[in-house]
Each structure stands twice: as structure tokens, then as C-alpha cells.
Amino acid sequence: MTGSSRPSNSAPIGVFDSGIGGLTVVSELRRAIPHERILYVGDTARVPYGGKSAETVTRYSREISDLLLIEGAKMIVVACNTASALAVPSLAPDYSVPMIGVLEPGAAAAVKATRSGRIGVIGTRATIASQAYTKAIEQLNPELSVNTIACPLLVPLIEEGLLDDEITEAVLRRYLTPMLAGGIDTLVLGCTHYPLLKGVIGRICGPGVSLVDSAENCALAVKELLDSDPAKGSSTSSGLDILLTDCSEGFLRIAEKSLALTIDSLSVRRVGN
Amino acid sequence: MTGSSRPSNSAPIGVFDSGIGGLTVVSELRRAIPHERILYVGDTARVPYGGKSAETVTRYSREISDLLLIEGAKMIVVACNTASALAVPSLAPDYSVPMIGVLEPGAAAAVKATRSGRIGVIGTRATIASQAYTKAIEQLNPELSVNTIACPLLVPLIEEGLLDDEITEAVLRRYLTPMLAGGIDTLVLGCTHYPLLKGVIGRICGPGVSLVDSAENCALAVKELLDSDPAKGSSTSSGLDILLTDCSEGFLRIAEKSLALTIDSLSVRRVGN
Numbered sequence: 001m002t003g004s005s006r007p008s009n010s011a012p013i014g015v016f017d018s019g020i021g022g023l024t025v026v027s028e029l030r031r032a033i034p035h036e037r038i039l040y041v042g043d044t045a046r047v048p049y050g051g052k053s054a055e056t057v058t059r060y061s062r063e064i065s066d067l068l069l070i071e072g073a074k075m076i077v078v079a080c081n082t083a084s085a086l087a088v089p090s091l092a093p094d095y096s097v098p099m100i101g102v103l104e105p106g107a108a109a110a111v112k113a114t115r116s117g118r119i120g121v122i123g124t125r126a127t128i129a130s131q132a133y134t135k136a137i138e139q140l141n142p143e144l145s146v147n148t149i150a151c152p153l154l155v156p157l158i159e160e161g162l163l164d165d166e167i168t169e170a171v172l173r174r175y176l177t178p179m180l181a182g183g184i185d186t187l188v189l190g191c192t193h194y195p196l197l198k199g200v201i202g203r204i205c206g207p208g209v210s211l212v213d214s215a216e217n218c219a220l221a222v223k224e225l226l227d228s229d230p231a232k233g234s235s236t237s238s239g240l241d242i243l244l245t246d247c248s249e250g251f252l253r254i255a256e257k258s259l260a261l262t263i264d265s266l267s268v269r270r271v272g273n
Numbered sequence: 274m275t276g277s278s279r280p281s282n283s284a285p286i287g288v289f290d291s292g293i294g295g296l297t298v299v300s301e302l303r304r305a306i307p308h309e310r311i312l313y314v315g316d317t318a319r320v321p322y323g324g325k326s327a328e329t330v331t332r333y334s335r336e337i338s339d340l341l342l343i344e345g346a347k348m349i350v351v352a353c354n355t356a357s358a359l360a361v362p363s364l365a366p367d368y369s370v371p372m373i374g375v376l377e378p379g380a381a382a383a384v385k386a387t388r389s390g391r392i393g394v395i396g397t398r399a400t401i402a403s404q405a406y407t408k409a410i411e412q413l414n415p416e417l418s419v420n421t422i423a424c425p426l427l428v429p430l431i432e433e434g435l436l437d438d439e440i441t442e443a444v445l446r447r448y449l450t451p452m453l454a455g456g457i458d459t460l461v462l463g464c465t466h467y468p469l470l471k472g473v474i475g476r477i478c479g480p481g482v483s484l485v486d487s488a489e490n491c492a493l494a495v496k497e498l499l500d501s502d503p504a505k506g507s508s509t510s511s512g513l514d515i516l517l518t519d520c521s522e523g524f525l526r527i528a529e530k531s532l533a534l535t536i537d538s539l540s541v542r543r544v545g546n
Binding site: 044160 | 317318319320324325326328329425426429430432433435439440443444447519520521523545
């Protein structure tokens with residue numbers, strides 16, 4: 001059991017992702033629980049996780065989680081679908097604080113949203129290969145049909161800030177057209193980067209398809225956990241502190257411009273290898 | 274001085290890159306010095322390098338170079354422009370075997386190729402920000418004009434195998450159009466991934482622009498070094514052994530399909546702490 005001293009009410013909520021994607025979760029957390037202090041770690045020295053193996057993603061996730069515990073986090077929010085799919089099941093039992101991923105909240109929201117019973121899921125290569133969404137959705141309702149597709153180019157496009165761009169739209173049309181032809185009525189944005197493309201994805205899918213934002217549903221799950229345990233919430237100070245494992249120019253641009261986040265402190269710290 | 278036991282003639286040439294890009298150098302080495310044994314390390318656990326800081330790229334390059342020395346490499350070919358620009362100048366003096374990057378051979382070839390004196394350079398964000406090509410070219414001939422542009426989406430597109438694809442072409446047209454309007458007659462492919470796009474880059478640039486392939490020029494520099502030092506060449510066994518720091522499905526596909534490389538052994542080894 002990897003632990004730390006008993007978290008106090010001034011303890012932050014620890015959040016991590018490989019890069020900027022997890023900031024969409026931070027943005028939703030800010031809205032759902034505005035009085036909590038958040039410590040965000042972006043593993044920019046090893047970004048992206050989405051094409052890497054379960055073993056490597058688990059090792060990276062453990063190193064970042066250990067760092068968050070050292071910094072006194074009272075819970076760990078894994079704001080990365082790849083790490084949620086590949087690492088959370090094996091890591092969560094090792095930690096003394098709750099570890100919440102984005103996968104189960106997203107799967108539950110999709111099951112609730114669908115009318116036709118046909119759900120689409122988009123994500124990184126590693127998330128889709130793990131079949132974690134399909135399993136989570138089928139566990140909730142084995143009658144549903146789940147159609148998945150890996151979209152490996154979306155994270156680089158988003159990390160480059162091409163959020164409303166004809167190249168991004170062409171890439172998305174290629175990924176989504178076969179899935180839309182299959183007649184889904186619900187699409188899970190199974191990567192925390194993807195809410196930054198909600199506008200263009202919505203235009204391509206049309207009004208008949210509900211978009212399930214894993215960032216939004218994860219923030220609601222965190223709020224529920226805090227509400228259920230008065231000892232955990234809320235912090236005595238709000239704010240957003242950011243630690244990156246390598247300096248990243250694009251990070252701040254996206255955080256401030258696209259998500260309107262105010263950052264109280266930003267530092268770079270080396271983690272693992 | 275980081276050293277190893279004195280390299281013998283059975284010692285391999287060590288080559289590394291963050292991913293599959295360095296295989297274009299391997300392909301050219303196979304052609305230039307077919308009787309040499311090559312040990313290639315692809316740092317797939319931390320790919321890509323091109324958006325990361327000089328400090329981080331130098332640390333990764335040192336870890337991989339140490340691994341190559343442990344494996345008995347008689348020289349280290351840094352088959353990655355980002356590492357050549359950011360890490361080689363500070364690392365090379367620390368090693369007892371020669372360390373050859375791709376940058377100087379490419380710069381020299383560009384200076385030789387240009388007639389109009391206007392040279393373009395494309396590369397990763399980190400390579401272009403370092404201005405290493407501009408400095409190397411101006412050192413050879415201060416009269417030349419150098420126009421550079423970072424092309425951060427090309428590596429993800431290539432790693433996904435979209436080598437002859439309309440999306441890749443649209444991305445390339447966006448990057449290259451302003452540079453071509455400036456009237457260059459020589460374009461340095463300043464990233465070892467880019468020779469895999471030679472066909473489409475050539476179509477966009479037209480016959481009036483010479484493409485300088487840093488992979489090809491690096492292989493010629495390695496051959497020159499071996500020819501000048503009979504103690505170093507040639508190996509008593511040829512072949513290609515590959516070590517990856519994380520398993521990568523796309524790696525083998527590109528190596529075998531696009532570069533027609535025969536791989537004698539492939540293994541995965543964790544690097545760093």
C-alpha cells in the first residue's frame with residue numbers, strides 16, 4: 001500500500017494526464033467543485049501515452065501517482081482514458097487514497113444516453129485495443145451494441161492547437177464516417193483531449209447523435225465522492241497548480257485560450273525516466 | 274569519459290532514433306556499407322522527441338547512447354535530427370567512440386546543392402527552434418539565405434503509416450506553400466522520418482527544388498569515417514538487430530513494407546530508471 005500522511009482539508013485533488021487533455025477534466029472540475037484546490041501533473045516528457053504498451057503506461061502512471069501522493073493529494077483523478085483503461089485496474093488497489101478514472105463514468109453516461117442501443121466509442125490506439133469501454137458498457141447492459149474506432153491522429157492535432165481546422169475536420173470525417181453509417185445514436189469521446197473538438201465532432205455527427213464527454217462525467221463522479229465523504233471535501237483553499245515533467249509551450253496556450261483556466265503556479269519537475 | 278572495452282571488428286554500428294525515423298538512415302547504411310552489423314535502438318517508450326526540451330532530449334540520448342556502448346557499439350549514429358541538434362554537441366565529447374549526427378552532413382549537402390543560394394529547411398519544432406541547421410549552413414557559407422519551418426504533424430502522420438495520403442499532402446502543402454513562394458531551390462528534409470514522404474514532397478516542390486535527404490548524407494559520412502579508419506571497418510558479420518524501449522506495432526510494418534529492411538532480431542528493453 002503506497003500511502004502518505006493523512007490528507008487534510010487543505011489537501012488538493014490530484015489530477016494527471018500525459019499532456020493537455022486532462023485539462024478538460026480540470027475545466028469540468030472547476031465548474032462542479034469550484035472551491036477545491038487542484039494539483040495537475042502533465043507528463044509532457046513522455047507524451048503521448050495512447051500508442052504505448054500497458055506495461056509502460058502503467059509504469060508512468062504509478063510514477064505520477066506517487067508524485068501526487070508525495071504532494072499530499074487526497075484523491076487521484078486519472079484524467080487520461082489510456083491510463084484509465086490500461087493502468088487504473090491494477091494500480092487503484094495499491095493506493096490509500098481513492099483513484100478515479102474517466103472510463104466508468106463515461107461508460108455509464110453512454111448507457112444512460114442511448115435510445116437505439118447502438119453506441120460508438122472513439123479513443124487512442126491503446127484505449128481501443130484494450131476493449132475497456134466495450135467491456136464496461138456490456139457489463140452495465142449486455143444488450144447494447146458497441147462500435148469502436150482508434151483515432152491516433154487526434155491527440156497530435158489537438159496538442160498542436162488545430163481545434164477548428166479543415167485538416168482536423170478531414171481526419172475526423174475519415175474516422176467517423178464508417179461508424180456513423182452503422183447508425184449509432186451516442187458517441188463516447190473516449191479521450192480527454194477530444195472535448196476540445198466537440199464543436200467539429202458535433203457538426204460531423206449531426207443532432208441525432210449524443211456526445212458523451214468523459215471529462216464532464218468524471219468531474220461529476222468526483223463531486224459525488226466528495227459529497228459522500230465530508231472528511232474529504234472541501235479544501236480550505238481553491239486554485240490550480242500545475243506540474244509538468246518537461247516544459248511545453250503549447251500547454252499554456254491551450255489551457256488559457258481554449259479552456260479559460262487560470263493557473264496559480266506552474267513548474268517543471270523530472271519524474272522517473 | 275563514458276567508455277567500454279575496446280571495440281572489435283565484430284562490433285556493430287550503433288544507431289538510434291526516438292521511433293521509426295532512424296530506419297531511413299539504416300536503409301541508407303545498408304546500401305552504403307552492406308557488410309556492417311547494425312544495432313538499432315528506437316526509443317518508442319518516449320517517442321516523439323521533436324516537441325520536447327533540449328534537457329530532456331539530451332537525457333534520453335545519453336541513456337540510449339550508454340545502452341549502445343554496453344552492447345559494444347564501435348560508433349554511435351544519432352539518426353534523429355532533434356537529438357543531433359539538441360544533444361550531440363554536448364554529448365559527443367563524453368564518449369570514447371565517434372558520435373555522428375545527421376545535421377552536419379545534411380547542411381553540407383545543402384550548401385553543395387544550391388544554385389540560387391536560397392535553402393529551405395523543414396524539421397520538428399525542437400530542431401527548428403534550435404536554429405542548428407541555419408547556424409551550420411551559415412558557418413559553411415554566410416552568403417546563403419536559410420528559410421526554416423517547423424512541421425510538427427509530419428512525424429505522427431508518418432508513424433501512423435499515412436505515407437501516400439491526401440491528408441498528409443494537405444498538411445505538407447500548408448507547411449511548404451509559404452516557403453516555396455519565397456523561391457528556394459533546395460529543401461533539407463531535416464528529420465529522419467521525412468525521406469518516407471520524399472514522393473509527395475517532391476510532387477509539391479516540383480523539379481526545380483533539390484531535396485536533401487539527411488539520412489542519405491549521414492550514411493555517406495559514416496562510410497567515409499569507416500574508410501578512413503581501417504581498425505573500425507568492416508564488421509565480421511552483417512545484419513540488423515533492433516532494440517525498442519516499448520513494443521510498437523507500427524514499427525515493424527514501416528520497416529518491412531516501406532523500407533524493405535530485413536530484421537534479424539527484435540527485442541524490447543526498458544531504458545532509464
